[in-house]
Amino acid sequence: MAADRLSVTFSALADPTRRAILARLSTGEVSVGELAEPFHISLPAVTKHLNVLERAGLIARGRNAQWRPCRLQAAPLKAAANWIGEYRRHWEQRFDRLDSFLHALQAKEKKHARKAK
């Protein structure tokens, strides 16, 4: 179910360590050991996060038993971006309104400043 894939993706992204892992992988393939280092968390903890990311299809792991490099899989991010993108006009409208309001405020202040002179 498409809706469910999105839930799995968003749920996987709802953790700062998992987002940091994806950011690290965006520069290229990395082994699990290398991934664990900068996060100061145990290997089992990293493995847990990697399992969540793998189930969400956000990473793939090499099948080499010695060195199982992780790599980013961006396709689920595209679907998530498409979903959020549907709301773009809402946040743009909001900033447009804020912009108009600030312009009106500035114009008003200039008028008052002229009067005060």
Added chain:
Amino acid sequence: MAADRLSVTFSALADPTRRAILARLSTGEVSVGELAEPFHISLPAVTKHLNVLERAGLIARGRNAQWRPCRLQAAPLKAAANWIGEYRRHWEQRFDRLDSFLHALQAKEKKHARKAK
């Protein structure tokens, strides 16, 4: 913490009913009762979802005691879109590679077809 806000946003989006509620609100303000109707879930269940969305700053509720309309607040979606947008080149690259591959495959097939004639 910026990272934490993102986790709260993604976590709120990780549910199909909550995403459907946001989609409904994207057309304008709606009362809680009206929101509950199309989802065939109880009012308390809808209220629970609305609380999650409100804590995430994705909706705001009117203070009118009789009719507390909900409305969409898109600012957290902008931050989420920005985060995901950083990965755009990854999914575009991937589709570029797939595209090149399909073109190469088509060229090869045409060549074979010509030879077969």
